[in-house]
Amino acid sequence: MSKPPACDPVALPVLAHATVVLAGLLVYVVVTRIRHQRRHPSAAFAWVILLVFLPYLGLPLFLMFGSNKLARLRSRPARALATGECKGPPWTCSLLAGLGLPPPAGNMSISFHADGLHAQRALLSMIGAAERRILLSTFILAGDEVGDAVVAALAGRAAAGVEVCVLLDALARARIGGKQLRTMRSAGIAVRWISSLRRRPSTRINLRYHRKMLVCDSRALWLGGRNLAQEYFTQDGAGPAWEDLSFEVHGPLACDAEQLFERDWLAAGGAPFPSGAPPAATDAHFAQIVSSGPDRTEDNVYALLLASAFHARRRIVAVTPYFIPDETLLMAWRIACARGVRLTLLIPARSNHLLADCARGRALRELSDAGADIYLYPRMLHAKAVIVDDAVALCGSANLDGRSLFLNFEMMVSFYERTEIDWLARWIMHRVALSTAYRARHPSWLRDLGEGLVRVIGFQL
Numbered sequence: 001m002s003k004p005p006a007c008d009p010v011a012l013p014v015l016a017h018a019t020v021v022l023a024g025l026l027v028y029v030v031v032t033r034i035r036h037q038r039r040h041p042s043a044a045f046a047w048v049i050l051l052v053f054l055p056y057l058g059l060p061l062f063l064m065f066g067s068n069k070l071a072r073l074r075s076r077p078a079r080a081l082a083t084g085e086c087k088g089p090p091w092t093c094s095l096l097a098g099l100g101l102p103p104p105a106g107n108m109s110i111s112f113h114a115d116g117l118h119a120q121r122a123l124l125s126m127i128g129a130a131e132r133r134i135l136l137s138t139f140i141l142a143g144d145e146v147g148d149a150v151v152a153a154l155a156g157r158a159a160a161g162v163e164v165c166v167l168l169d170a171l172a173r174a175r176i177g178g179k180q181l182r183t184m185r186s187a188g189i190a191v192r193w194i195s196s197l198r199r200r201p202s203t204r205i206n207l208r209y210h211r212k213m214l215v216c217d218s219r220a221l222w223l224g225g226r227n228l229a230q231e232y233f234t235q236d237g238a239g240p241a242w243e244d245l246s247f248e249v250h251g252p253l254a255c256d257a258e259q260l261f262e263r264d265w266l267a268a269g270g271a272p273f274p275s276g277a278p279p280a281a282t283d284a285h286f287a288q289i290v291s292s293g294p295d296r297t298e299d300n301v302y303a304l305l306l307a308s309a310f311h312a313r314r315r316i317v318a319v320t321p322y323f324i325p326d327e328t329l330l331m332a333w334r335i336a337c338a339r340g341v342r343l344t345l346l347i348p349a350r351s352n353h354l355l356a357d358c359a360r361g362r363a364l365r366e367l368s369d370a371g372a373d374i375y376l377y378p379r380m381l382h383a384k385a386v387i388v389d390d391a392v393a394l395c396g397s398a399n400l401d402g403r404s405l406f407l408n409f410e411m412m413v414s415f416y417e418r419t420e421i422d423w424l425a426r427w428i429m430h431r432v433a434l435s436t437a438y439r440a441r442h443p444s445w446l447r448d449l450g451e452g453l454v455r456v457i458g459f460q461l
Contacts, residue, residue: 004158005100006359011050014214018048020055020056020059021051021052021055021425022375023055023059023249024051024052024055024058024059024082026183027059027447032388036128036157039130042436045286054202055368056075061153069433074419075384081147087104087106087286087416088104088286088288088391088392088414088416089157089311089392090417091307091311092304092311092391092392092414092416093288093307095303095304096288096290096304096306096414099298100180100460101288101289101290101291101300101302102256102259102288102289103288104249104286104287104288104414104416105253105256105281105285105286105287105288106251106252106282106283106284106285106286107249107251107252107253107281107282107284107285107286108251108279108282108285109250109251109285109443110247110248110250110285110287110363110415110419110420111247111248112245112246112247112420112423112427113224113245113247113248113303113425115127116226116233116234116244117233117234117240119125119224119226119233119244119246120146120149120233120234122222122246122248123150123214123222123429124150124153126150126214126216126220126222126248126440127150127154127214127216127412128156128157129216129220130157130162130216130217130220131162131217132153132162132163132217132218132276132438133162133163133164133165133215133216133218133273133276134157134162134163134165134214134215134216135165135167135213135214135215135216135258135261135265136150136154136164136165136167136213137166137167137168137209137212137261137264138167138168138169138212138227138228139168139172139208139209139211139212139227139397140169140175140176140228140229141166141172141175141176141180141212141227141228141229141427142175142176142177142226142227142228142229142230143175143176143178143179144179144229144230145230145234145248146228146229146232146233146247147177147180147228147229147230148180148231148232149178150228151183151184152183152319153173153337154166154184155184155189155191156182156185156391158189158200158310163186163273164184164187164189164190165189165190165261165265165270165273166184166189166190166191166192166271167191167193167194167209167261167264167265168190168191168192168193168194169193169194169208169209169210169270170193170194170209171208173193175229178303181396190270190271192265192266192268192269192270193268194209194264194268194409198322202405204283204335206407207293207294207407207408207409208403208409209264209408209409209458210397210408210409210410211260211264211291211293211397211402211409211410211411212224212225212226212227212397213257213262215254215257215275216254216260216279217272218254218255218258218275218276218278218279219247219248219250219251219254219255219276219279220248220254220399221248221249221250221253221254221257222246222247222248223246223247223248223249223257223396223397223413224244224245224247224284224383224395224396224397225244225245225383225384225396225397226244226245227245228248230310231380232244232382237393240379242379242380242382243377243379243381243382243383243431243456244381244382244383245383245384245385245395245424245427247321247395247413249285249287249413250279251279251281251285252279252280253287253288253413254278254279255275255276255277255278255279255436256289257289257411258275258276259275260289260291260411262275263295264295267295269299274443275380277294277344279325283372284417285417285419285420286417287290287413287414287415287416287417287420288413288414288416289411290304290394290396290411290413291409291410291411292398292409292410292411293407293408293409293410294404294407294409295409299405299406301394301404301405301410301412302317302329302396302406303404304369304394304407305329305332305386306328306329307330307396307399308386308388309329309333309335309394309435310331310334310335310336310391311334311388311400312318312339312388313341313389313390314338314342314344314390315341315344315387315388315389316333316336316342316343316344316386316387316388317343317344317346317385317386317387317425317428317429318342318343318344318345318346318385318386318387318400319346319347319381319383319384319385319386319428319431320345320346320347320383320384320399320400320401321347321348321350321351321352321356321380321381321382321383321399321401322347322353322356322360322400322401322404323345323358323360323363323364323381323382323400324346324356324359324363324399324400324401324402325400326402326405327405329400329405330363330366331365332368333367333370333372334366334367337370337371338352338370338371338374342373343367343370343372343373344372344373344374344375344428344429345367345372345373345374345375345379346375346376346377346428346432346434346435347360347374347376347377348377348379348380348381348382349376349377349378349435349436350380351380351381352380352430354459355454356401357453358372358450358454359451359454361443361447361451362451364440365440365443368438368439368440369440372439373435374434374438375432375435375436375437376436376438377431377434377435377436377437378434378436381412381431383427383428384396384397384398384399384400384412385424385427385428386400386422387424387425389417390418390421390422391421392414392415392416392421393415393420393421393425393454394412394413394414394415395412395413395415395424396410396411396412396413397410397411397414398411399410412418
């Protein structure tokens with residue numbers, strides 16, 4: 001009887017390795033195509049290279065970080081706007097209505113916070129005045145004086161019989177103190193963690209919960225870019241507080257925010273609660289919630305930024321701590337400059353993220369070459385706002401980078417009244433006057449290479 005051919009000891013490991021590579025690429029295709037995961041070309045290129053050359057590392061990383069949408073893409077009929085319903089620019093209202101967002105609402109009052117101390121007093125005052133329900137979501141609830149004050153205020157209202165629900169990002173858990181958690185639980189405060197792997201393994205840990213808001217009694221809303229930590233409000237041992245933006249709204253917009261919170265709360269495993277009746281709408285202070293994130297089939301903030309770049313006629317004014325736009329948004333802004341739109345961008349000279357500062361170099365040079373005015377603020381600047389002409393202004397939690405625009409759960413508010421638009425414009429231009437004009441310099445080959453490598457992973461920053 002003839003002997004079976006001996007297996008080649010070299011061919012087996014090669015075949016096994018090729019099988020792992022093919023399996024990794026198949027998983028990538030399935031997740032990307034079947035689940036309609038749209039990616040920036042640099043992100044797609046980086047994942048494919050990693051899966052081909054380092055499949056044993058790349059496949060686990062892709063399973064953990066590779067998904068950027070939890071909602072399935074489905075057809076949605078555009079909602080028709082009733083006559084007189086749109087109080088902002090028609091293109092804005094039509095776009096956001098087509099994306100399925102709540103329509104603009106007239107509110108009793110909208111007021112911005114002049115500084116961190118003003119913002120902290122407003123936050124604690126709103127908590128103290130709540131009578132029925134308090135809903136709080138934030139990315140960071142720090143174990144410092146600011147976090148302690150917020151937790152104490154929440155516990156005080158819970159002791160008075162007010163229902164209190166707190167929604168936090170799971171990966172920011174390291175910043176919260178154990179004493180704060182024990183205080184909230186002993187006071188009967190319901191705490192849930194969104195993007196928690198322990199509860200929902202299908203939720204990717206790279207999808208961060210970045211929405212920051214406080215809703216009280218379905219009538220009062222506090223929100224913006226501030227996390228509940230000392231550096232966002234008051235001076236600490238490391239230096240002055242960061243410059244940031246937050247504001248409060250009294251009116252129907254609070255009810256829209258409550259509905260958004262409720263959806264997030266249920267996704268995190270929280271119990272349902274009855275929605276409050278919205279307060280009466282007014283004919284002033286029109287504004288609109290613009291939520292964006294993995295729970296939305298479209299990247300709503302990104303879509304609004306792109307549309308605004310082509311509808312702007314006179315000016316675009318923007319402030320952001322991290323500026324890492326994708327090629328499409330960068331090109332739209334360059335085209336706006338070519339059309340004669342004056343584009344003013346304010347960023348910190350040095351942010352708290354070194355990689356983000358490195359990744360922004362190419363975009364800043366291209367935008368400067370297109371004729372944009374770019375200014376570097378001498379202190380850490382954490383505010384996020386975009387103003388288009390005198391027609392619309394966006395303010396909230398989203399940065400102008402790939403992480404905020406494509407990965408994070410974000411919440412912005414679109415303002416349509418000149419009072420709010422002019423306030424934001426004055427706030428930004430006052431800080432422009434204190435800043436240094438950016439001057440583009442040709443980078444060395446080593447720096448250019450480093451910026452290119454960082455931009456490949458820029459969507460993860």
